[in-house]
Amino acid sequence: MATRRKLPNGTGSVERVKYTPQGKVRVNQYRARLPKSKGRKDIGFYKTYTKALDALINYKEPEPEITFKEIFQQFKRSNEFLKVSSKTQARHEKSFQRFEELHDMNIHDIKYSDLQDVLDQMELEGYEKPLGNGEYIHMEYSQNSIKRLKIVVSKIYQRAIKENLIQLDLSKYLEVGGVGIRRHKETFTKSEIETLFKSIPHNPDAMHVLVMIFTGMRTGEYLYLKTNKIDLDKNQIKDFGEKTDAGKTRKMYIHPRIKDIVKYLIKQSQTGNIVEATRLNGETYIPSDTKFYKDIYYPALEKAGIKRKIPYTCRYTFATIAHQSGVSDKALQKLMGHTDFAVTANSYIQEYDDYLYKELQKI
Structure with missing residues (x-):
């Protein structure tokens, strides 16, 4: 067999290492190693010399981690x-x-x-x-x-x-919206809501997404909701709001479709809070909104196979479905915790294509 040419300085080396430290014959016997200038680090073992050489030549240092x-x-x-x-x-x-x-x-x-x-x-x-x-x-x-x-x-x-x-x-x-530029605000579709329900056995955090959809709560309201604010006998959640006086004192009624979910979350609570997370040491704590988004809300959507939608989508979905289901303007205004129905109508209620289509049939 012809002698292989020595690799240029600074390239690294490929050498055959037939046995493991335990004395067993390796399946992949060719080790690719970085040069001394890069710490002589092994980048892997390969089946042939050519594959090890290719790996060495094409090796790229991992991107430096910086937050x-x-x-x-x-x-x-x-x-x-x-x-x-x-x-x-x-x-x-x-x-x-x-x-x-x-x-x-x-x-x-x-x-x-x-x-x-x-x-x-x-x-x-x-x-x-x-x-x-x-x-x-x-x-x-x-x-x-x-x-x-x-x-x-x-x-x-x-x-x-x-x-x-x-x-x-x-x-x-990045697209900049704001006053004068009203971009379409997404909502969860009926099929996506059903998908969330079906995913609960392998995706328990989907329960939190569903409660937010069926109550229309702001993230902060739901995140710090105390279980003692929930009356399962009367199907009510009371005095949980934030921001406006109308929001702080408002009531929300528990929809039958989420009552068992709410009951389960209350039973599981160890802190008296509806939303909890667990540290690696087993300690239960109330997560920050960042932790809630990162570890609970977005992973729940991903596990259910639903494209990423911001948490406020739950609130828009609630307002839109309630409006299209015939909930009166005054009632919906109170449920949303607004002082003026115009806020609810202009900023929260979205129009589904199929709803518009049905309305057009009436003409």
Whole structure:
């Protein structure tokens, strides 16, 4: 057999290692090893010399792990951040906090949809503006307010590109909504809701998604819902709301389709909270909204085979189905916790294509 030519310096080496440390004959006997300059690390064992050599030549170092938050911290130490006004710095900080669920994610693992969902959530939820008499009015964020989120993402990605951590700037593709730009707000379809019910045996967290759909609760309301606020005999959930006075004192009625789910969640609760998570050491705790999204809500959709939809989709689905089922405007306004039905109608009720089609048949 011809002697193989020595590999150039800095390439690494391929050598035959016939036996394991235990003395057994290896199936894959050719070891590919990185050069000394890269720590002489083994990259694997292969069946033939050629395969080991190919692996060595085509080897790429794994991308360095760095989180979304770490890059933002780098940006904060940069002259670009330090030279702007304190007001602008505060806006960058506030915008960054909107991306809380992405803070600890590796920048390489973040997808476009992860970023866009945060902008969509801000657009969809709006905010409650106090009128000074104990009443609130629902407002939508301006395009400039939402654009600030895109700007801070752009700063993070530009910093990562300068450090040669990534090549693609996802911020360029983000869509900014807001007042004057009303994009379609998704809802869960009837078949998706049925799919969630069917998935419960192997996907118990789907129960939380279903309760949110059938109650129309805001994420924060559901996340911190105490079991003592639930009256199974009267089929009511009371005094659980947030934001407006109408929201804080409102009642929600437990739909028959989720009553057994609610009953089960109450029975399982160890903290007195409807939503719980378990640490690796077995300790039960109430998760933050970030943990809820990352470990409960989105995985439940994935396990059910349903495309990613933001948590507020549950609230829009509730409002739309209730409206189309004939719930009166006043009743729906109270169920949603709004002080004005116009808020419910303009910001929450979505129109299904099949519903519109049926309405057209009446003409």
